Amino acid sequence: MAGAIIENMSTKKLVIVGVILLLFQAFSFMVGGLIAPSPTTAVHYLATKCVDSVRHHQSNKWFMPWGPNQCDKIRDLEEAMSRKIEANNIVFAVHIPLPNKEMSPWFQFMLVILQFDIAFKMYNQIEDGAMATIDVGLAYRDDTLSEWTEMAHSIEQRKLSCNFTTSKTYENEGRYYECDLLPFMELGSVAHKYYLLNIRLPVSERKKVNVGIGEVKDIRLVGIHQNGGFTKVWFAMKTFLTPSILIIMVWYWRRITLMTRPPVLLEKVIFALGMCMTFINIPVEWFSVGFNWTWMLLFGDIRQGIFYAMLLSFWIIFCGEHLMDEMKRNHFSVYWKQVGPIVFGSFCLFIFDMCERCGLNTHRHTHTHTAVHGLFLTCCFSTRGVQLKNPFYSIWASDVGTELAMAFIIVAGICACLYFLFLCFMVFQVFRNISGKRSCLPAMTKARRLIYEGLIFRFKFLMLVTLTCAAMTVIFFIISQVNEGHWHWGDYTVQVNSAFFTGIYGMWNLYVFAIMFLYAPSHKRYGEQQSSGDAGASGEDVQLTTTITHVDGPTELYKMTGKEAQE
């Protein structure tokens, strides 16, 4: 009999383990669905139009939209017209959050999306390819009385992609264009209580700045942050999962080291998978509550990326090691063809992510080479340690950036396709070999038959579990995308999106846990192996050794061949 626990376990025990895992699975869904609030909140902000009577461009004058010391406001642009206020003297002020509320480090991140309300006028239409140049300053403070401290200041360009759905006639003057959402700002940590945005749209006809952008009536922002409640539940979950996976890892590795042979490739890969899972699990995010670590988003992405890459590699190697052909593998280099695309694709996504999350500071009107240059030089880790350079940077804002980003995504997509082709081909090969072996199973010797049956069972079991997990992920993903986000169920509100996150996260943890537990070398036969270890191999089984050494371990073989010899 082969060596993994799963093969030696009685059906009854296997069912018990399955039920326990299912209970934990249900629990992880319930934690998200019933305790946690929805993962994120979007808050609407309408910018207040303030008048900057003497242009305080250089001085640290900040305009507050409400509360004490609020700015000199104008209701609408007709009022500005009648008061002879120029466009350059209008400041759009937004205070985040709304009155009587405070931001908190538990929000983890904050994205801000910008929308222009642009009215259609026959003689003042948006020109094709119009760019809005936005002069924006961001300040913070931690109590309502202190002065504002500048956090960032930048002049950004955003392409206006607006269309007017009705006919462009005098009748329809005053209707609004339908404009795409513009990515505006991204903060990797919410360390302060109050934020203030001052936005200007400076006009210069000579430099062709903000000319032909139509009649801007209002600026609306949408601020998105993670809900504090969700963050807390998520951290609690991670804190609980870390030791569970860590313990099973230690247990697993102890089992492997107890064996006389060195660990085979598959065992190492399973261990590496456990390590990646732990790496994701370790709740370093707790520090983000106390420290202003802006790179947390990027770090989270990297951890997630490493885990995905490892999981994909694991599937390939697992298939390869169960191919049951006459080739000897058991070495990582055999799989370079399959693992290569994963590594390359992940690397592309990593570079893309660096540039997207870091706020790399490219100049306006960059050429490709400066963009690529800037990409590697001024990414995150350049000045001021690992401080976000420019929270207003968006890779999608410039054409070069968009092309680069698209290139990375396309390359990553091609890699993903290649990978899935390889994987499907391998799975197909395994099944072909299984059916081939099955027809000649009765003709084999008992030992050989048991080995093959064990192989087939192990493969099919993992295949089933993996497919179930993948299907669950896809199904819940679709549900959470299609649904409104919460279901009402009597008095209870079930947060579908939160349930999706905690449930799927819990599921992959249980998956790794189950693999480490079930595919660990079995303890049962361990003692017997050594006693019968010196038996010679019969001629028939020599060939077999090369095929399955790497999965079963040579000791198993010695044992079986020893039995054969005794018979």
Add this chain to the structure above:
Amino acid sequence: SCAQPILTHCVVISLIRPVSVRYLAKLSSVGSISDEETCERLRGLIQRQVQICKRSVEVMDAVRRGAQLAIDECQFQFRNRRWNCSTLETMPVFGKVVTQGTREAAFVYAISAASVAFAVTRACSSGELEKCGCDRNVHGVSPEGFQWSGCSDNIAYGVAFSQSFVDVRERSKGQSSSRALMNLHNNEAGRKAILSHMRVECKCHGVSGSCEVKTCWKAMPPFRKVGNVIKEKFDGATEVEQRKAGTTKVLVPRNSQFKPHTDQDLVYLDPSPDFCDHDPRTPGMLGTAGRQCNRTSKAIDGCELMCCGRGFQTEEVEVVDRCSCKFHWCCYVKCKQCRKMVEVHTCR
């Protein structure tokens, strides 16, 4: 005093008239309704509304803007019709047209309820009001609640405020009269015009911007869109009458072959007058004499229908038009003046 049973009349006249008369005063003091005493002085509010006004003074400025918005939108939607939503300097502001249970009254009620909800929601988003969103919903009653699960959408507050402030006039009269039922229905239909046309917008922000994590929110439609929706409902409004259904009274279509109206449709009780002639006994019945019309159109803005068959006179007028203009996004227009001759048709 304001005897009309309509919110818009009274609030509009109370809130807007002092402003429209003293336009400059508005510019210098924007927050015109700032203390509780002002609530007492506002003509036309019933006692319950004065209470609400005192309780939430900060909202009243938004209500005033909403009322102005309603008038502007009404005049835009009806610019080509015989009744063009013209307002009077005297009470009631829309004239007597809307004191009867006509289609036009239905429109005015719907657009005012919608505009109050709209303006209050906007005021919430700009931070003018302190108790939006977070105090209506079960979630997030306090700053801790906001930090745990965020607040509900501001539109919920806007609609709820519109319901409490606008509908209280009808509710205080009891549900018995058919006019109250009609007004309540049309108020709700106006608010539904906003609610059912909220745009859902989403942003993906998962790993590398993937849609693994996606946040969606509902954005209010522009008010012009709300006006268009209510105008469509006006065109397809249902004539109803009051019937008893058990203990309650309900409105059902007068013509039983018509399918029953939904809660988004406008309903009216009385047929509209033709609005052709000036009637000095009916305030607001200005007639169409002197109105401009379109000679080539066969629709209601065409001279045939607009002038009610009285004929029209044509003048050639020199119009100074703006041409080859340069615009900035705000506040700056530099144009040449172009003069051209235009034929203007006015009803006799």
